[in-house]
Amino acid sequence: MSDKDTASINRNRAVDGALKLYIVLGYAFVFAPIAASFVFSFNSDRFPSIPLGQFSLEWYQAVASDPLVWQGLRNTLFVGVTVGVLATALGFGAAYTDYRYRFFGKQVYLALALLPPTIPVIILGLAMLAYLSRINLSGNALSVIITHVVICAPFAMAIIRLRLSQMDPDLEAAAWNLGASEWAAMRHVIVPFAMPAILGALFITMAVSFDEFAIAWFVSGLNETLPVKVLGFLQGQVSPRINAIGTFVFVTSMTLVILAQLLLTGRGEKNRPAADE
């Protein structure tokens, strides 16, 4: 209670309220389309219109009974999980290299490692298609995995690098000093310390791959991922099935991102030292 009292002395109630309203409006603007899609996915009407019809799961049933959707989902999941694991492993390696070593051209190394997400996806997709088809790797799930790893690894690196930068620089040397070889120190000290960030990176990269459309559309060929499949639906007809798929994809991605957030911010709170003896 006293906490609140002291805080309120230095606050203006009107400003406080206005700021809260501003946040609510901001979120409303961002999430309104998604919320609409969510609501209409449970609506029995053929076209999204108000007033709403009845609550219905028919669009979900329609989607669930479409083998092509299942095919797309399987592709998406397979690609997403593989990309998550590969990108996180690569990102960890890159982040550890940055943490551990000093070498000539390190700034260039870092800039190149973080570059891919800054390239417009259309250009990256086209370039990837041209390149992969030249080496006969285009048009299958592998090509999507390769391209998604390129996009996702920098995210993983950034997340893990941040965590490693919070590590006491003596920690690894302390492990060596206590008899751990370099591999043992990696396994028993670096990885456990970075674990929240590693899992966070895993979920984020999965979510990025799960949502990514443009590049997948360029290189996937017949092995379409779900977002590419959605475009297929849209080109044919506007069906509320889109809403059902959209809701599903959104919920999945949000779950992954929220998990990552919990992992990345949950720790670190406990680092307050106890009172001295």
Added chain:
Amino acid sequence: MTNDALVTFEGVVKRFGSFVAVQRMDFEIAKGEFLAIMGSSGCGKTTTLRMLAGLEAPSEGVIRLAGKPINDLPTWSRDTPMVWQSLALFPFLNVIENVEFALKMRGVGKAERRRRAEQWLERMQITEFAGRNISQLSGGQRQRVALARSLVVEPEILLLDEPLSALDAALKVRMQSVLKNLQRETGITFVYVTHSQSEAFSMADRVVIMSRGKIEQIGTPQEIYRTPRTRFVADFLGSSNIFTGKVAAAEGGIVTLNTPAGALSLASPDPSAHAVVGQTASLTVLDTKTNLALRSPSGRDLNAIPVRMIGEEFIGATATVYLETRDGQEIRIQKSHEELANLPLQIGQEFEAYWSYDDGHLVMEH
């Protein structure tokens, strides 16, 4: 090389690029001793310790541990555990897991390492914290965990890099006695790096004083305190008055220097004293051995110089009086309150500062 040397440094040099961190170092660490390496920051003391731990490789020279050269031995293959200034406890492990770490890395079985870790927790009186997270411990408790973690492998030597610097003054003193007792009971050789004179002198059997990558003096705290070997050491300890001049005479065991404060003599106990007439040298005299009187004291073999009082300071039972010589050099005397009771201690008062030839100590300039 003596038989009981556990560690020897033979011509060890460490360079970082063009910077020489440690210059040609030759010394031994005896088995079972408590050795403190002391110096101001950047003097190379921590680099010396890190070379011993295998965290830095010497640029030249050989370091031997129990007679065997260890230059090329990676740190994880040496038994040279270190207590870090940051403590470097593993935050994702609890107290007992931290202590078990070194045993785990050596492939000791689960039950065995738990048993041995528990013994050390008990010894360090932190058994009740076994299951706690490191973040839930106080500074003093963490210190004990760090010690237990390093000592659990029962090494021959323990390296300590300013382990007490993060503690408050009272806890520091308590941990000093914990460390000293631990060293005495276990017989493990302690190499303790610090910039704190009180830590080094209160715990160590021998002290190494370093400056700019060079060893200035090695000796027992008493030796270093009474007979600093170089002017740097005398200055660094800050407990002596130092008068520098040219050697005017050196005969019959008495060396006389011409200093700006006047001609000062001292009895040189070493007949082969390397004092050469005309050379630059310093006379040092402990501030506790320097006396104060209103008039020039009578008596043989005394140095006396006129001084003027410029300040005083009381610390507990002793008082420090600050004085200025005629040529403007500041000197200092330290006495109990009783010893000073009869003197009119007022700023600006003229006194004679005097001390016996026997209390003077000669330091040659190198």
